[in-house]
Amino acid sequence: MSLEKNNLHIQEEHQETLQTSSEHKEAQTSEATEEETPCPSSEDLQEGLENSSVLGSSDIPEELCTIPSPTRSVADFLSNRASKRRKSQQYDEQPSTSTDTDYTETYDTDFSDDRVDLMEHFILYKFERQLPICKEELMSFVGVIDEDEFAEILKTTSQNMEFLFGVTIQEANRDNIQYELVSKLKLPNNGRIYAGNGLPKTGFVMTILGVIFMMGNHATEEELWKFLRTMHVRPGRKHYVFGEPHKLVTEDLVRLQYLEYRQVPNSDPPCYEFLWGPRAYEEINKMEVLEFLAKVSNDDPRKFSTHYEEALKDIEERAKANKKSQTQE
Known part of the structure; x- marks a missing residue:
């Protein structure tokens, strides 16, 4: 041709x-x-968090809702x-x-x-x-x-x-x-995750990691899907870019160790939460995720002061761990 x-x-x-x-x-x-409304208001988030058995109201940053997905x-x-x-x-x-x-x-x-x-x-x-x-x-x-x-x-x-x-x-x-x-992550098939044709899903994965980070380093399943629904991503409903999101989030990303999916300790009735998996910690740091979210919203990452300080501490701890590992070798 x-x-x-x-x-x-x-x-x-x-x-x-x-x-x-x-x-x-x-x-x-x-x-x-x-x-539903396109994005929940800060009052809606506050009300939902007050009813959460896992996170206190002060653990959820209101600015999370202002970041365009x-x-x-x-x-x-x-x-x-x-x-x-x-x-x-x-x-x-x-x-x-x-x-x-x-x-x-x-x-x-x-x-x-x-x-x-x-x-x-x-x-x-x-x-x-x-x-x-x-x-x-x-x-x-x-x-x-x-x-x-x-x-x-x-x-x-x-x-x-x-x-x-x-x-x-x-x-x-x-x-x-x-x-x-x-x-930006070492996802299979250069970000596609699944073999064959398709668009990269790295941005979606980094968004989930960012949500978990900004919600206190763990987010209940209910809270994560509530956020994803503001992006028109719903469990059980095929998305035109990401396919079936429930399988992608709870199975594929867990299998690939980018997410940890576990029952909340002492929860009755049982509920589940998401954390960063070991590969997420290995391939990216909190500052990189924060900068990604800030870039999407055209903000300075230092605007999220509490999380920025935590991200700086994460970099320092990683540097110390690497130095200690090299010394032992």
Whole structure:
């Protein structure tokens, strides 16, 4: 298949993805209106925590609810770009003699966003189908010739991928100029977890680890699913990105030792809670998780002062443990 035909095929699937995800988000919006509010208020969280047998009201940070979920951001990413593309096309139809500075700046911004949009979808298309991501093909697809412009668009795309999916774009082959998505955790299949095609789930896993950390380093099953429902992720209901979430959370991530799932001591009737598993402690620290959540919400991690101090202490303790281990060797 020629490069032009292949790019046209990807563009057609890009439009189908936008249409499908837009319909999915509309269904989510309707469902959220009928069943629940998009995000619980701090008063709702407070009330739920006061009734919890595990955590006290002071253990739950109110700012947790203010952090936009990467999962919901994925839905926004896959659906809202279509309106930007239509808006950019409308600008193209306007007379080119306009001298309005604000108009010109808006046009340039939308045009740049449009190319970032194309690059993101191209990379996701290739990743999901386990196809090589070649620089030449990528430049042709987004219509970029200038190396500096390409580097800037690639940088923005990489930043978006990091907080949407928990992966970074790295150069994979210097000779052929190819790129790959690298998971921030050592999840199987480079973040897919399951063998075969699919999108990376690293961002979702890091979100769960962040919720557990910010809820006192342990979260009851009821509390975790309450939070996940604000992301339109419900046990027993297949998610268009993450599949069946109950199996993913309570079985796969437990089996992979990223989560520990245990009965709350002395609970009657029995209830269960989640903690970080050994592989989570091995592959990531609390500061990295906090920075991930802060980046998603465009905040400084020091804003979460109590958790920031705990994250600093975690780094210090790890450094001491590593030094002690090296001394013993």
